[in-house]
Amino acid sequence: MKKKLLLMVPVIICCGIGSSLKAQRLSDLPKAEREAKILEIAQEVYQRDRFKAFYREYGEPFITEFVYTFDNDNPNSPSYGARKGDIMYKVHFPYDQTKEVMEEECAAMVTIYDKTAEAVHILLGNGFIIILKKIKEKEK
Numbered sequence: 483m484k485k486k487l488l489l490m491v492p493v494i495i496c497c498g499i500g501s502s503l504k505a506q507r508l509s510d511l512p513k514a515e516r517e518a519k520i521l522e523i524a525q526e527v528y529q530r531d532r533f534k535a536f537y538r539e540y541g542e543p544f545i546t547e548f549v550y551t552f553d554n555d556n557p558n559s560p561s562y563g564a565r566k567g568d569i570m571y572k573v574h575f576p577y578d579q580t581k582e583v584m585e586e587e588c589a590a591m592v593t594i595y596d597k598t599a600e601a602v603h604i605l606l607g608n609g610f611i612i613i614l615k616k617i618k619e620k621e622k
Contacts, residue, residue, distance in 0.1 A: 508596045509569050519599065520545055524573035524592035527601045527614065536606045538589040541576040548572070560593070560603035560613045569596035577607065585609040 508516050521543060529537060547569060554564040561570065570593055577589040584607030591605040603613045 507569075508571065508594070508599050517545055520571050520573060520594055523594055523599065523601055524575075527592050527604055528573075528575055528590050532617075533590065533604065533606065536589050536608070538575060538577040540578045540589075543573050543575045546572045546574065560611055561595075562615075564595065570594065570602070571596065 508519060511519065524543065527533075550561070550564045550566055550568045550570065553566050554561050556562060564570070573592045573594065574588040575590045575592075577584065586605060586607045586609060589607045593602045593604075594600065595602050601614050603611050605611050
């Protein structure tokens with residue numbers, strides 16, 4: 483019985499460490515690592531087949547950060563569930579504005595929630611906002 487207990491303790495500790503690492507906020511990471519992770523998440527979303535008409539490889543994508551100023555309790559909002567003080571990151575994917583014109587200043591902009599490290603929505607160059615959670619629910 484003691485041996486089983488002694489074997490279970492390290493397993494429980496390892497599980498706890500693993501879940502706490504997964505639950506880590508992006509803002510807790512060092513800046514270089516955080517930006518690399520944010521770009522990775524945004525590029526995965528932007529390169530999906532459904533957005534290929536808007537995909538551009540022009541210039542370097544850049545990241546902006548903003549803090550939510552209110553609690554978002556509107557279930558129809560792309561950022562539903564965000565709380566005052568929560569951090570969001572936006573990754574802007576530029577396009578060559580001398581060769582084409584879109585409604586927006588970028589070909590796409592992916593918004594990522596700091597707490598969950600998940601992409602919340604994508605704003606395409608034509609002005610459409612696609613809520614990624616709704617797509618995920620439809621695919622189930």
